[in-house]
Structures are given as structure tokens and as C-alpha cells.
Amino acid sequence: MEDNFQSAYQEEEDRLNRALTEIDSTLERLRSTPVYTGHDYTEQVLEDSREQRRKDLAKLRQEPYFGRLDFQGNDEEDRKALYIGKIGVDREQVSDRPLVIDWRAPVASLFYSFTGGTEAASYEAPEGLIEGLVYLKRNVVIRKQILERVADTYNRDSDAPAVSDEFLVYRLGENKDNRLRDIVSTIQEEQDKIIRAAKNTALIIQGVAGSGKTTVALHRLAFLLYQYKEQVSAEKMIIFAPNRMFLDYISDVLPELGVGNIAQSTFPDWAAEVLGVTLPEQDASEVMSRWFEAAGAMPVITEETPGRFKGSTVLMSVIESSVKLLETSAVPEGDFSPWEGAVLPREMILRWHNEEYAPYPPAKRKERVMARLHRWIEMELKKSPSAAALKDRKKKGAAREKAYSAKWPKYEPLAIYKQIFRAAKTPEDWPAAAPDEIPPAVLKETVKELKKGILREEDLPPLLYIHYLLNGNEGTERFDHIVIDEAQDFSPFQIAVLDLYVKGHSFTILGDLSQGIHAYKGVHEWTEMQTLFAAEYTAYHALTRSYRSTMEIIEFANGILSAGVGSELLAVPVFRSGNPVRLIAYEDVQPEAAAAGTDKRLSAVKSALTMLSGREYRTVAVLTRSLREASLLYAELAGHYEDIHLIDGSITEYRGGLSVLPVYLSKGLEFDAVILADADSDHYGAAAWDAKLMYVGCTRALHELWLLRGGELPPYIQLQGEEAVSGWPEPEGN
Numbered sequence: 001m002e003d004n005f006q007s008a009y010q011e012e013e014d015r016l017n018r019a020l021t022e023i024d025s026t027l028e029r030l031r032s033t034p035v036y037t038g039h040d041y042t043e044q045v046l047e048d049s050r051e052q053r054r055k056d057l058a059k060l061r062q063e064p065y066f067g068r069l070d071f072q073g074n075d076e077e078d079r080k081a082l083y084i085g086k087i088g089v090d091r092e093q094v095s096d097r098p099l100v101i102d103w104r105a106p107v108a109s110l111f112y113s114f115t116g117g118t119e120a121a122s123y124e125a126p127e128g129l130i131e132g133l134v135y136l137k138r139n140v141v142i143r144k145q146i147l148e149r150v151a152d153t154y155n156r157d158s159d160a161p162a163v164s165d166e167f168l169v170y171r172l173g174e175n176k177d178n179r180l181r182d183i184v185s186t187i188q189e190e191q192d193k194i195i196r197a198a199k200n201t202a203l204i205i206q207g208v209a210g211s212g213k214t215t216v217a218l219h220r221l222a223f224l225l226y227q228y229k230e231q232v233s234a235e236k237m238i239i240f241a242p243n244r245m246f247l248d249y250i251s252d253v254l255p256e257l258g259v260g261n262i263a264q265s266t267f268p269d270w271a272a273e274v275l276g277v278t279l280p281e282q283d284a285s286e287v288m289s290r291w292f293e294a295a296g297a298m299p300v301i302t303e304e305t306p307g308r309f310k311g312s313t314v315l316m317s318v319i320e321s322s323v324k325l326l327e328t329s330a331v332p333e334g335d336f337s338p339w340e341g342a343v344l345p346r347e348m349i350l351r352w353h354n355e356e357y358a359p360y361p362p363a364k365r366k367e368r369v370m371a372r373l374h375r376w377i378e379m380e381l382k383k384s385p386s387a388a389a390l391k392d393r394k395k396k397g398a399a400r401e402k403a404y405s406a407k408w409p410k411y412e413p414l415a416i417y418k419q420i421f422r423a424a425k426t427p428e429d430w431p432a433a434a435p436d437e438i439p440p441a442v443l444k445e446t447v448k449e450l451k452k453g454i455l456r457e458e459d460l461p462p463l464l465y466i467h468y469l470l471n472g473n474e475g476t477e478r479f480d481h482i483v484i485d486e487a488q489d490f491s492p493f494q495i496a497v498l499d500l501y502v503k504g505h506s507f508t509i510l511g512d513l514s515q516g517i518h519a520y521k522g523v524h525e526w527t528e529m530q531t532l533f534a535a536e537y538t539a540y541h542a543l544t545r546s547y548r549s550t551m552e553i554i555e556f557a558n559g560i561l562s563a564g565v566g567s568e569l570l571a572v573p574v575f576r577s578g579n580p581v582r583l584i585a586y587e588d589v590q591p592e593a594a595a596a597g598t599d600k601r602l603s604a605v606k607s608a609l610t611m612l613s614g615r616e617y618r619t620v621a622v623l624t625r626s627l628r629e630a631s632l633l634y635a636e637l638a639g640h641y642e643d644i645h646l647i648d649g650s651i652t653e654y655r656g657g658l659s660v661l662p663v664y665l666s667k668g669l670e671f672d673a674v675i676l677a678d679a680d681s682d683h684y685g686a687a688a689w690d691a692k693l694m695y696v697g698c699t700r701a702l703h704e705l706w707l708l709r710g711g712e713l714p715p716y717i718q719l720q721g722e723e724a725v726s727g728w729p730e731p732e733g734n
């Protein structure tokens with residue numbers, strides 16, 4: 001075994017040296033070629049491609065590849081060792097094998113989809129299905145040109161030719177810094193299917209916590225750019241994520257994959273830009289505190305909860321029919337007369353509006369009609385009998401034209417939205433009353449807020465839709481692809497509106513219903529989104545394996561899900577074992593802290609931090625139930641720890657180190673160790689929603705999870721299995 005390993009290592013070291021020599025000599029040659037600065041187009045294109053190659057090779061020199069796959073196609077005479085890296089590199093001389101194959105290339109898909117066994121394997125190539133045998137799947141870790149590790153995950157010639165998880169487990173065991181990373185060397189089969197799925201589908205992915213949803217979505221973008229080079233561009237792709245800090249947290253992955261320029265935004269930021277409005281900054285945190293700060297007192301969520309109703313397709317239909325109604329009654333009553341004796345009959349105006357300009361959206365139609373009316377006035381002016389009459393008619397005509405234009409409906413989204421809710425005094429009697437479909441409670445609250453000038457996040461999809469109905473999507477570029485992360489917090493209406501701004505229903509929609517802590521506005525079932533698309537334009541995938549946390553943490557969190565939420569979406573862990581989850585009562589204060597006489601909760605948190613600090617974790621989080629508690633705790637801890645950060649709703653940069661934050665803001669993030677302060681029934685009630693919050697908190701931990709409590713444990717936490725233990729660990733060194 002040891003000998004095999006030695007020879008594999010030697011073999012890879014030799015190959016690495018050869019590859020580096022080849023890269024260096026190509027790079028040297030390219031660098032010594034004079035840079036073309038002339039005006040010849042063909043030469044410019046060649047220069048661009050040389051420059052790209054210079055950049056690729058310079059990057060590749062550090063870590064040329066990460067995997068090797070030995071494959072022999074049925075039509076081939078011998079087996080070939082294919083080296084797979086983040087960037088593909090062809091050889092100088094035309095040869096049948098590139099120096100490095102891009103991970104996104106068709107043949108590289110075998111590296112991910114091959115699940116072991118002795119049967120033939122196959123992959124889709126542009127020329128058709130290629131079948132053959134896989135002989136070896138090997139992971140190689142190269143850092144700064146040094147070969148650090150060689151691990152065979154499959155060897156056809158060994159006694160047990162199954163794909164092993166050993167390398168994956170090694171990778172998952174590493175500590176994390178403050179950024180999400182690429183996973184090209186260990187993408188799993190179920191993830192690869194999503195990454196390589198066809199472009200023109202609304203892919204909906206339900207994935208348990210830590211199943212790699214965010215990571216997979218980013219890799220999918222890189223794949224789409226490679227596979228559909230001619231049809232998509234990075235500038236026309238967009239990622240929607242829950243907040244700006246999260247966007248910062250994921251911002252390294254795409255550049256690592258050699259992809260730049262993809263827009264990243266939150267839905268409110270994007271919507272506000274399209275609408276040209278400014279949203280008050282405090283809205284999100286105000287809403288959050290309304291729903292999250294009062295433990296146990298959460299209002300009941302029904303289809304009449306404002307966020308749910310305003311995110312529904314019911315409101316979408318209401319808006320559509322209201323705008324239609326407005327459109328049909330848009331042309332002002334009566335004929336148009338610019339001065340006495342000249343009359344443009346309403347019939348004529350109606351014909352322009354209802355027939356000739358019918359294909360245009362309302363705002364454009366009005367524009368066209370008014371332009372034509374203006375031209376008509378000019379023609380009529382030419383018939384003036386004298387210069388004095390012309391002058392008089394010009395003046396009158398201009399005034400009446402202006403007055404006539406003002407009689408049309410105000411084609412502004414907010415004005416129309418207010419009219420639909422009857423929250424504005426308008427000259428038009430439209431609509432006669434607020435539509436019956438709007439629940440009275442929603443109507444009342446919305447009218448109150450709109451009158452005060454308050455706009456909420458949930459008002460954005462209706463406003464955008466009105467904007468679209470009025471103007472079409474002219475002037476707004478349509479996207480080639482849209483990624484929506486944490487999509488369980490999105491509403492069907494939001495997705496339906498975004499569908500108007502993307503070509504070919506090309507979506508990657510990812511989320512986890514078990515983490516649906518914003519159920520007052522998000523979906524409760526994925527079918528709410530699936531039914532927005534015709535069956536041939538949507539596909540559903542479920543990711544059930546969780547890669548983030550140790551087995552102990554996953555089993556523990558699964559317990560919360562099944563007992564507290566009654567969910568069947570349980571995570572399947574990778575076989576990575578760690579320390580048991582710790583449940584610690586404040587009462588059980590460490591002797592030295594008790595002696596110091598500080599408050600028990602604070603001492604417990606401090607003791608936990610002290611103990612964990614010996615374990616060299618790079619990111620640690622203390623999660624509280626509310627933002628208020630996080631702020632208070634942060635104030636107590638700040639003077640005692642370096643690199644400590646309070647994360648509230650306004651933070652835009654995630655800095656790692658020691659973070660103190662409310663549990664609801666931790667969604668999407670991960671930390672080497674998590675301390676859940678206040679993990680008791682005083683802070684987390686018995687409701688499913690509280691259990692979901694607790695589940696989100698627990699599943700943020702990679703290696704270590706400690707729950708500290710003042711009172712009783714919530715009912716869904718039971719100390720049964722081996723995954724959790726009570727009390728403090730023995731001091732290190734005992």
C-alpha cells in the first residue's frame with residue numbers, strides 16, 4: 001500500500017515537473033512575442049487571445065490541475081490520463097490531448113459523475129454519447145507548484161474499486177476563512193447534474209442545509225458561460241441573494257473560477273433601480289425585528305398576511321385586470337378641439353389608440369397618440385386665414401393640448417398602485433372600488449402605509465409588474481440567466497416578475513423549505529413556484545447530502561427538524577465525525593468564572609470562547625435570538641477579544657474572526673464553531689417556526705456546536721443519541 005502510494009506520488013511529481021516546464025516555456029515564448037498595438041482587426045483578435053493565454057498560464061503555474069482521470073473510450077486503442085484543472089490549456093503542438101482539461105469540458109464530467117464499479121461509463125460529447133472504461137480517478141493537491149497530496153478515489157486495478165469519500169472528507173475537515181470557496185476538485189455527482197443542467201429551464205433546487213446550494217449555483221454560472229459561450233455573457237447574468245453581506249461572503253468564488261462581471265444584487269436593490277425609486281434603508285431591519293424580536297409572539301401567518309398576499313399570483317391577476325381596465329378607459333371623454341371650429345373626433349383618437357397603436361404598452365400608446373394629435377394640430381394650423389389667427393390658434397392649441405394630455409391616466413406605477421388600493425384621491429373614477437380579491441386587513445394596512453409614503457419590500461413585485469405592463473421591458477436589458485439563492489424567501493409573484501426580465505425561463509432557483517424562517521412572505525411549497533412555468537420549462541432537484549457539518553451536528557439538527565418541524569427533508573451526512581454537540585446550562589458555570597462573580601450567561605459565553613480558542617478555529621460565531629441581545633452581548637465582549645464583529649442588518653462586509661449576530665441573520669453563512677447562546681425555551685418557543693430558527697443556527701457550524709441555556713431546553717431538543725452530550729468538556733490536557 002505504502003509502495004503504491006510512493007510510486008503514485010513519484011509519478012505525479014514527475015508529471016507536475018513536466019507540466020510546469022511546458023507551461024513555463026510556453027509562457028516565456030508568449031511573453032517574448034511583441035504586443036500588437038496596431039489597427040488590424042485580425043491581429044488584434046490574435047493579440048487578445050495571446051493575452052488571455054498569458055493570463056491563464058500565469059494563473060495555472062501555481063496550481064495547474066487538481067484531478068486525473070484515466071479513461072479509455074470504446075473506440076480508442078489505449079487508455080489516456082486526463083488532467084483536469086480550473087482552466088483548460090491546449091498544447092503548443094496540435095496533439096490529441098490537452099495539457100490540462102477544463103473542468104467544464106464534456107469529458108471532465110466523468111470525473112464527477114462516475115460513481116465506481118466495473119461497468120462502462122459514458123458522457124455526452126458534442127459528437128454524441130461516448131462510452132468507455134474508467135481506470136483511475138485521482139485527486140492531487142498542488143499549492144504554489146508543490147505537490148502536497150495524492151489520493152486515489154477510484155482504482156479499477158484495486159480490490160475494492162468503489163469511489164471513496166476520503167478526499168472529500170479531508171477537504172471538508174479544513175477550517176474556513178471568511179469566504180465561500182470553489183469546490184471544483186470535489187463536486188459530487190448530484191451537484192454535477194445541477195451544474196451541467198440545460199440552460200433554458202427554471203431549475204428549482206430544494207437542498208438541505210449545507211448541501212452546497214450556493215456553491216453549486218456559482219459553479220453553474222461558470223459552466224453556462226463555458227458551454228453556451230455564443231449565447232450568454234457574464235454581463236447579462238445576475239445573482240439575487242438575501243443581503244449585501246452575503247454577497248460579499250460569496251464574492252470570491254466566481255473570480256476563483258475565472259469568471260468576472262456577473263451582477264450580484266438583492267431583489268429590493270435591483271427593483272428600486274428599475275423603478276427609479278429609493279427605498280428607506282431601515283425597512284428590512286424594521287420588518288425583521290417585527291417578526292424576529294418577540295419570542296413566542298409571532299403573528300399567525302395566513303394567505304392574508306400582507307407579505308403572502310402581495311407575493312401571490314392573485315394580486316398579479318388583480319393588477320393585470322386593473323391596468324387593462326385603466327387602459328380601456330384611458331382616452332379622455334369628448335372630442336378634442338384645439339380652438340373653436342377645429343374638432344378631432346374622439347372616434348378617431350379611439351381608433352388610433354385601440355387599433356393602430358394596440359400592440360404598444362399603454363404608456364407608449366399614449367405617447368404615440370399624443371404625438372399624432374400634435375401633428376394633426378400642426379396640419380390644422382396651416383389652414384389659418386391670417387398671421388394673427390395663426391398666432392392666436394398656436395397659443396390656444398398648445399394650452400388645450402396640454403390640458404388634454406393631463407386628462408389621461410397618470411401612467412406611473414406608484415400612482416396606479418395607490419389607485420388600485422384606493423389610497424389616492426384621483427380625478428378618475430377608476431377603479432370604482434378596491435378589487436374584492438384584496439383581503440380587508442391587507443387593504444386597510446396598505447392604504448394606511450401608502451398614505452404615509454411607506455413602501456415595503458413586498459410592494460416591489462406589484463410595482464415592478466405595473467411598470468412592466470405600462471412600459472414593457474423596453475430599456476431594461478433582459479438577462480441571459482438569473483440565480484436566486486435562499487429562494488424559499490421569495491414569493492411566486494417575485495419569480496413571475498423576474499421571468500419577464502429573463503430569456504427562456506433560464507433560472508437557477510435554490511432554497512431550503514426547512515430554513516423558511518421568512519414564511520410570512522416566502523413560499524411554503526415549491527409547487528407554488530413550479531406551477532408558474534409550463535412543465536417543459538421547469539425541473540426539480542433535491543440535494544439531500546450535507547457537506548458542511550460533522551455527522552454529529554447533522555444528526556443533532558435533524559432531530560430538531562423532525563421533532564420541531566415534522567419535516568421529512570432530513571440531511572444525510574458525509575462520513576465525517578467530530579466532537580459531540582455540547583449542551584451546557586449557565587448554572588453549570590466554570591469555577592473560575594463563578595469566582596469572578598460575573599453574570600452567568602456572560603461567563604458561560606466567555607468560558608466557551610476560551611475553550612474553543614485553543615482549537616485554532618478561524619471563524620467562530622455567537623448566535624443570539626434577537627439583534628438586541630446580540631448588541632448587548634457584543635458590548636460586553638468587545639473589549640476582551642480581538643477581531644470581534646457585531647453583524648446587524650446593515651453590515652455589507654463579512655470579516656470572519658469572531659462574529660456576534662442574531663440567528664436569523666446567520667442564514668447562508670458558516671463558521672468553524674458556533675455557540676448558540678440562549679438555547680432555551682425562554683427564547684425559542686415550541687412552534688415550528690422557532691424550531692426552524694434553531695435549525696438554521698445549528699446548521700451554520702462546520703466542526704463544533706455548543707448550545708448554552710439559562711432555562712429548560714425547547715421540547716424538540718432531546719438528549720438521546722451519541723451526537724450530543726451535556727456539560728463542559730474536560731479542560732484540554734487532562
Ligand SMILES: Nc1ncnc2c1ncn2[C@@H]1O[C@H](COP(=O)(O)OP(=O)(O)OP(=O)(O)O)[C@@H](O)[C@H]1O
Nearest residue numbers: 183186187188209210211212213214215547548668
Ligand atoms: N462537493 C463539495 N466538496 C467540498 N465542499 C463542499 C461540497 N459541497 C458543498 N461543500 C461545502 O459545504 C459548505 C456548504 O455549502 P453552501 O454554503 O453552498 O451550502 P448551502 O446548501 O447553500 O447551505 P445553507 O442552505 O445551509 O446556507 C461549504 O463550505 C461548501 O464549500
